[in-house]
Amino acid sequence: xxxxxxxxxxxxxxxxxxxxxxxxxxxxxxxxxxxxxxxxxxxxxxxxxxxxxxxxxxxxxxxxxxxxxxxxxxxxxxxxxxxxxxxxxxxxxxxxxxxxxxxxxxxxxxxxxxxxxxxxxxxxxxxxxxxxxxxxxxxxxxxxxxxxxxxxxxxxxxxxxxxxxxxxxxxxxxxxxxxxxxxxxxx
Numbered sequence: 001x002x003x004x005x006x007x008x009x010x011x012x013x014x015x016x017x018x019x020x021x022x023x024x025x026x027x028x029x030x031x032x033x034x035x036x037x038x039x040x041x042x043x044x045x046x047x048x049x050x051x052x053x054x055x056x057x058x059x060x061x062x063x064x065x066x067x068x069x070x071x072x073x074x075x076x077x078x079x080x081x082x083x084x085x086x087x088x089x090x091x092x093x094x095x096x097x098x099x100x101x102x103x104x105x106x107x108x109x110x111x112x113x114x115x116x117x118x119x120x121x122x123x124x125x126x127x128x129x130x131x132x133x134x135x136x137x138x139x140x141x142x143x144x145x146x147x148x149x150x151x152x153x154x155x156x157x158x159x160x161x162x163x164x165x166x167x168x169x170x171x172x173x174x175x176x177x178x179x180x181x182x183x184x185x186x187x
Contacts, residue, residue, distance in 0.1 A: 057070070143162065
């Protein structure tokens with residue numbers, strides 16, 4: 001079995017290859033979806049503010065403690081991300097629930113609601129009831145990166161799912177340093 005140092009070296013090499021593949025990934029044109037927000041209806045292109053880039057966090061909502069953990073973990077770097085890109089968090093929670101979650105967690109995200117699920121479904125982050133294990137429709141967690149061109153055209157550059165062990169929430173690699181854990185985030 002390779003040593004941890006050897007495996008870490010291989011992982012770094014694979015991550016470099018992944019970064020190259022993402023840079024080479026052809027942009028995917030997307031529609032100018034409409035969302036609900038605390039400020040009223042908002043289009044995808046409007047979420048960019050004055051920026052050329054936008055991150056949209058695909059979030060399952062208040063019922064998912066894992067999604068809350070990811071949002072809590074990413075929140076401190078939102079000001080850094082905003083030096084290049086705007087950041088929005090999208091789920092199907094009611095606007096009232098979104099406001100309450102945003103306030104109780106001090107989230108710095110622009111919160112939007114995908115009421116008709118069209119955006120989430122087209123982006124690959126919606127699971128219909130018939131495809132889920134529990135018979136309920138739900139959103140899936142992840143993040144998409146978008147670019148808006150000078151003519152207003154929006155394209156998705158890349159996306160990736162969220163889940164234990166990914167690069168977006170460092171708690172699991174930290175648990176692995178002490179031999180792993182059966183820890184789960186609190187609700």
